[in-house]
Amino acid sequence: METRYPNLFSPFRLGGVELRNRVVMLPHVTMYAGEDRRPSARQRHYYLERARGGVGLIVTESQYVHPSGGAATTVDASSREGMLAWRETVAGVHEQGAKIFAQLTHHGGQTFSHATGLPLWGPSPVADPAIGEIPHAVDHDEIRAVVAAFTAAAANARAAGFDGVELKIGHDGILRAFLSPYWNRRDDEYGGSVEGRARLALEAIAAVRAAVGPDMALGARLCLDEGIPGGYGLEDALGFARIFAAAGQLDYLSADMGVWMRVDLQIPPMTWPEGYALDAAVALRAASGLPVIAYGRIKRPAQAEEALARGAADLIGMTRQLIADPAWAAKAATGREAEIRPCVACNQLCVGSIARNLPIGCVHNPAAGREERLGALALRPAATARRVLVVGGGPAGLKAAETAARRGHRVTLLERGPALGGQVRLAATAPGHAEWGEIATHLAAEVARLGVEVILSAEATPEAILAAAPEAVVIAAGSAPAPPPFPAAPGTAVLSDLDVLRGEGPRGAEVLLLDLGVRFQGAALVETLAERGNRVHWVTPAPFVGAEIDPSTLSDLRRRLARLGVVCTPEHTVVGAEPGSAALLNVMTGEVAPVRAEAIVVAGNRRAADGLAAALKGRVAELHVVGDSVAPRTVSMAIYEGELAGRAV
Numbered sequence: 001m002e003t004r005y006p007n008l009f010s011p012f013r014l015g016g017v018e019l020r021n022r023v024v025m026l027p028h029v030t031m032y033a034g035e036d037r038r039p040s041a042r043q044r045h046y047y048l049e050r051a052r053g054g055v056g057l058i059v060t061e062s063q064y065v066h067p068s069g070g071a072a073t074t075v076d077a078s079s080r081e082g083m084l085a086w087r088e089t090v091a092g093v094h095e096q097g098a099k100i101f102a103q104l105t106h107h108g109g110q111t112f113s114h115a116t117g118l119p120l121w122g123p124s125p126v127a128d129p130a131i132g133e134i135p136h137a138v139d140h141d142e143i144r145a146v147v148a149a150f151t152a153a154a155a156n157a158r159a160a161g162f163d164g165v166e167l168k169i170g171h172d173g174i175l176r177a178f179l180s181p182y183w184n185r186r187d188d189e190y191g192g193s194v195e196g197r198a199r200l201a202l203e204a205i206a207a208v209r210a211a212v213g214p215d216m217a218l219g220a221r222l223c224l225d226e227g228i229p230g231g232y233g234l235e236d237a238l239g240f241a242r243i244f245a246a247a248g249q250l251d252y253l254s255a256d257m258g259v260w261m262r263v264d265l266q267i268p269p270m271t272w273p274e275g276y277a278l279d280a281a282v283a284l285r286a287a288s289g290l291p292v293i294a295y296g297r298i299k300r301p302a303q304a305e306e307a308l309a310r311g312a313a314d315l316i317g318m319t320r321q322l323i324a325d326p327a328w329a330a331k332a333a334t335g336r337e338a339e340i341r342p343c344v345a346c347n348q349l350c351v352g353s354i355a356r357n358l359p360i361g362c363v364h365n366p367a368a369g370r371e372e373r374l375g376a377l378a379l380r381p382a383a384t385a386r387r388v389l390v391v392g393g394g395p396a397g398l399k400a401a402e403t404a405a406r407r408g409h410r411v412t413l414l415e416r417g418p419a420l421g422g423q424v425r426l427a428a429t430a431p432g433h434a435e436w437g438e439i440a441t442h443l444a445a446e447v448a449r450l451g452v453e454v455i456l457s458a459e460a461t462p463e464a465i466l467a468a469a470p471e472a473v474v475i476a477a478g479s480a481p482a483p484p485p486f487p488a489a490p491g492t493a494v495l496s497d498l499d500v501l502r503g504e505g506p507r508g509a510e511v512l513l514l515d516l517g518v519r520f521q522g523a524a525l526v527e528t529l530a531e532r533g534n535r536v537h538w539v540t541p542a543p544f545v546g547a548e549i550d551p552s553t554l555s556d557l558r559r560r561l562a563r564l565g566v567v568c569t570p571e572h573t574v575v576g577a578e579p580g581s582a583a584l585l586n587v588m589t590g591e592v593a594p595v596r597a598e599a600i601v602v603a604g605n606r607r608a609a610d611g612l613a614a615a616l617k618g619r620v621a622e623l624h625v626v627g628d629s630v631a632p633r634t635v636s637m638a639i640y641e642g643e644l645a646g647r648a649v
């Protein structure tokens with residue numbers, strides 16, 4: 001078939017393994033493994049959906065090779081029986097024409113002894129600053145046990161039918177820790193020089209190659225820049241790559257960067273440029289002479305094709321884009337790239353969930369992790385096409401309309417505003433939030449493509465809805481700012497988040513931002529206010545500002561806030577206000593003190609727009625209420641509930 005992306009959809013050979021195209025699903029922990037640390041049915045459905053979606057290669061999430069290097073809800077690759085439970089997944093992936101490698105790791109000092117029940121292992125007793133637990137410095141017997149564990153796990157992967165094995169010398173794990181001058185302070189043959197620090201990884205590579213034989217592919221994911229003072233940078237990493245390549249046992253290298261302290265380098269937020277790590281892949285390819293998998297904010301087929309065409313890499317690796325849209329490759333290959341659901345690098349339900357020890361999902365792909373129930377194969381056409389009326393063009397209404405139309409219903413969507421997108425469209429106008437708007441743009445394009453009748457600047461009233469007599473109604477009317485939760489004397493400037501995003505409010509003033517949402521509204525507002533020349537005082541009753549924001553987005557935000565001179569006061573709230581000042585309550589001690597505030601902006605203080613639903617209850621044939629209209633929450637819940645309503649009508 002003709003394709004616009006001849007490089008992307010050309011085959012490639014990794015060692016003895018032929019890939020149908022250059023699209024690689026990079027390893028990512030899903031947290032779907034069972035309590036028994038074995039692959040689960042949920043994992044199988046997740047991987048098969050991505051194989052059906054057309055990727056050439058899947059590299060599984062990190063699986064641990066030794067009990068001392070385990071982690072919660074990940075797979076124990078040291079168990080032969082457990083690894084054999086991958087067989088069905090492996091066979092299913094093959095049936096779809098894709099290949100699958102197992103990523104193997106020993107988490108070293110980047111896990112928790114309460115997860116393993118054992119002391120952590122590391123090259124030296126140096127804690128990971130993001131974790132704070134001091135590991136036991138392994139002796140020579142334990143080093144031999146680590147190598148033997150990688151070997152045994154690789155043999156298990158072979159028995160399970162995997163096409164290849166990838167050793168993680170990436171952003172976490174003991175193999176990288178040995179490379180690092182920050183973590184490795186040893187004075188024996190496994191420390192000191194570059195060669196000494198590379199010794200353990202080299203021994204593991206050699207032993208695993210001997211275990212898997214020449215036919216299975218063997219690669220390594222290599223952290224190319226730890227990004228911390230005292231850690232190693234790109235030049236040192238290229239030295240390691242040369243050493244590994246010279247040993248002649250690897251079929252490829254997969255690029256990676258960062259450590260847990262620099263999760264922004266690993267899994268960057270939307271403020272980072274797309275393709276930010278491609279230059280590192282170029283350098284890796286040149287230094288090692290091995291096939292290289294590129295990574296990092298690659299989401300557009302044209303971008304991937306361009307990277308391959310200029311020789312930046314041999315294969316294109318993606319994680320989040322394939323969480324957001326498992327069918328990325330199939331859509332790109334068949335000229336349907338406009339239908340790709342873009343990852344917006346919000347990090348909220350993928351790495352944000354991992355940070356909370358929850359299974360991963362995606363804010364605007366409700367099927368991620370729910371493939372069996374909501375995946376591509378689970379969408380049933382409607383038995384009869386019905387007239388469905390959706391009220392509200394925010395994410396909940398758009399998703400409900402899209403799903404209902406996909407099933408064959410005749411859908412009309414009423415939106416009172418002049419444009420679609422609801423709060424998301426507004427939030428996207430905040431500094432550093434632009435990509436967020438792609439959620440709304442994508443859904444708007446999909447409803448248009450599917451023939452939904454969209455009527456803008458149309459206020460839905462109970463009377464008008466009853467007169468139209470639709471066969472099913474979905475109310476997705478969202479939420480609106482609630483009145484301030486404190487008394488304010490006349491003349492006090494108190495604004496809502498929406499007021500500020502609509503352009504109202506002070507310039508060059510002393511502004512108190514009261515963040516009751518704890519998650520993201522405050523983050524959207526703080527920079528908006530600071531960039532208008534205000535001196536911003538960010539106050540929240542939570543233990544720290546941005547408490548629920550994922551670590552990657554938060555670290556980037558904090559760096560910008562320091563430059564903008566924002567002052568943060570956690571564990572406080574406003575209990576009263578008058579022109580020029582606010583009364584601040586310390587929620588821990590109960591003390592109240594006045595602070596200067598020429599204006600107060602209240603974020604995350606919302607009330608569900610539930611009046612329409614209440615007025616229609618029992619008066620229409622079928623009624624569904626979704627998203628913030630039920631209770632003000634998140635985009636992911638709005639979209640999930642929209643999807644369910646679209647499937648239910």
Ligand SMILES: Cc1cc2nc3c(=O)[nH]c(=O)nc-3n(C[C@H](O)[C@H](O)[C@H](O)COP(=O)(O)OP(=O)(O)OC[C@H]3O[C@@H](n4cnc5c(N)ncnc54)[C@H](O)[C@@H]3O)c2cc1C
Nearest residue numbers: 392394395396416422423460478520627628633634635638
């Ligand atoms: C500043 C800010 C930042 C945010 N950041 C995040 C974030 O980072 N992550 C996250 O998950 N969530 C975030 N949120 C919250 C998120 O945007 C909402 O939870 C989500 O938009 C709710 O979607 P919804 O479709 O239910 O409602 P809305 O987005 O509120 O959409 C409802 C739509 O219905 C229309 N409507 C209402 N009544 C009628 C009527 N009678 N007739 C016709 N049309 C009507 C409205 O005009 C609106 O367009 C943020 C919110 C704000 C304000």
Ligand SMILES: Cc1cc2nc3c(=O)[nH]c(=O)nc-3n(C[C@H](O)[C@H](O)[C@H](O)COP(=O)(O)O)c2cc1C
Nearest residue numbers: 026027028029061062267296297318319320350351
């Ligand atoms: C939820 C999640 C889990 C991850 N787990 C792993 C992992 O198990 N092994 C690994 O090498 N990288 C892991 N990563 C890093 C990704 O493979 C990838 O390098 C990163 O997400 C940046 O690529 P992207 O912009 O395409 O998402 C993970 C990333 C995410 C978002």
Ligand code: SF4
Nearest residue numbers: 343346347350362363
């Ligand atoms: S949750 Fe956000 S960052 Fe994660 S895959 Fe979905 S869109 Fe991308």
